[in-house]
Amino acid sequence: MAQGPLSGLKVLEFAGIGPGPFCGMLLSDLGADVVRIDRKGQDASSGLTARGRRSVALDLKSPSAIETCLKLIETADAVFEGYRPGVMERLGLGPDVALARNQRLVYGRMTGWGQTGPYAKVAGHDLNYIAISGALAAIGTTDKPVAPLNLVGDLGGGALYLAFGLLAGVLHARSSGQGQVIDCAMSDGAASLMASFYGFKAAGTWREERRTNLFDGGAHFYDTYQCADGAWIALGAIEPQFYRLLLEKIGLDDAQFDNQMDRQAWPLLREKLAAVIVTRTRKAWCGVLEGSDTCFAPVLTMEEAPTHAHNVARRTFVEVDGVVQPAPTPRFSATPGQIQGPPPRSGAHNETALAGWGFSPQAIAALKADGTL
DSSP states (O other): OOOSTTTTOEEEEEOOSTHHHHHHHHHHHTTOEEEEEEETTSOOOOSGGGTTOEEEEEOTTSHHHHHHHHHHHHHOSEEEEOOOTTHHHHHTOOHHHHHHHOTTOEEEEEESSOSSSTTTTSOOOHHHHHHTTTTGGGSBOSSOBOOOTTIIIIIIIIIIHHHHHHHHHHHHHHHHSOOEEEEEEHHHHHHHHTHHHHHHHHTTOOOSSTTSSTTTTOSTTEEEEEOTTSOEEEEEOOSHHHHHHHHHHHTOOOGGGSOTTOGGGHHHHHHHHHHHHTTSOHHHHHHHHTTSSSOEEEEOOTTTGGGSHHHHHHTOEEEETTEEEEOOOSOOSSSOOOOOOOOOOTTTTHHHHHHHTTOOHHHHHHHHHTTOO
């Protein structure tokens, strides 16, 4: 049995892209038995977020493949898919059919716009989904909004909320015997992530203009700075005592820095601070500021991050089959998670996964004989 706090949880994943695989990775890393349904004849993603699954490749145009999926659904705790609204219904695997076979099932639906609304059936990507949440307008330079990787919509607003929703649904199903459908929209999740900032706006402390606020790079004490060697450091000394310590450590004795929260002075103070930081290398600033309460960190590349002392000490990154990758998180004291296996090739577990979920050798042989597997 897999190791982790979700050991024993059975999850059926219909292969997709973006937040779906990431959600499956999170569940698998914590011990869930995640079986991924791939389309026969199509290569599934071999990216790191596909790790830890067992893959069953089916011809979903075949009635026997649909029936196979429904039999898997009968014993699953949860199922999730990331297709446009209506696709699963056309396949004969929509939530009504699935819940009729398993009334305790939690059925997760991952889309960009959600199952309803004017945009529900149109194409989009992370950048579009966070655009209508208010998040994108707040991120970037003074000249333009900037795409923040696909962390805010796909992964933060999508995968994490889907995993949270599925587990909440499973808890409810186990106490009530009632399953349900989880409508997880990345645009909704991105809006939810903005709750604090809508609170700041309501309180009158947030301006719509980018880089004029505390957390958007507007404040000189909460920004990134380039060093003499071209590398960067991140400073986040918000609290007055940390701010004073930062000025002391870097040797800045300038009365203009005394009024920390004077927004009108922030642009000038940023220029002055930048002029000091650029006089030394990143390594030199690490020697001065690391280990202090100056709210400092070096800005590391993906090549550098796995070898940083803090990440090494916490085993934040691990190497599996020669590939360096983020380790399972969060950490559990009694039931630690682990990477359950490498990303599988499509159909790698046709027989073992089906057998593990209750299919007889005769049933598996029949599926192979008629070309379903």
